[in-house]
Amino acid sequence: MYDGSKLPLEENIRKTREVVAYARERGVSVEGELGYLNKEDGSDEVEIVCTTVADADHYIKETEVDALAIAVGNAHGLYKRKPDINLKRIQEIHHETQTPLVLHGSSGITKEILGGAFSLGIRKINVNTELAIAGSQAAYGYIKDRLDSARFEIVMTAAKDEMKKTVKSFLLI
Structure with missing residues (x-):
């Protein structure tokens, strides 16, 4: 996984190409990222920069990544408000690129929306926040009485x- 999503597009492409070349020599697949979500703290102060179809197509053709993490209304961390996932954009990007798509920031997105996203081209989700909270709550539940x-x-x-x-x-x- 290489995340150059905060970089300008052409710099992200250049650096991702370097990662892909290094990985290919070692038989390793690469997931790139395009479109900026937010800080890993769930904050929504920064406007989410959604991935466009044109940028996704250009990025994939130039980098030859095996999978692409996209921004379509998803955000890292806990959502401060109900997420508004652009399923149509997922479908458009997948249709144009035929590349497995990844949805970072999937913790807090309903299973119904995630199911729809899978049917339209998402092939992997990241739910670290949800896993971390589940583990923390279980640890707390065990410790509090002992x-x-x-x-x-x-x-x-x-x-x-x-x-x-x-x-x-x-x-x-």
Whole structure:
């Protein structure tokens, strides 16, 4: 995964090409990113810069990435307001590029919207925030009643088990 999304398009392309060349020599696939979401803190102070069809097509042709993470109303972290995912843009980009698409910032997007996104060309989602919260809540739930006797490895097992359940819920989309 190479994220040059904050860079101007041509600089992002140039740097992504370098990553792709390095990765190809080692038999590794590359996911690029186009369109700026926000800081990884869920803030929505910065306007999300959506990926255009033309830019996606140009970027993929120039970089030959294996997958492309796009910005279509998604954001990193916890959403401050209901996400408005542009499913039509996903469909247009996929139709034009025929490249597997990725949706970063999928925590907090409904399973119905994610299912629609998958049907239109999304092939991978990132839900780190949702997994982190599930693990943290499980750890807290275990510790709060056992503050004097909680063992770290058991706390971590509780967190890991809850995170597994969360992952499985996404596999059913």
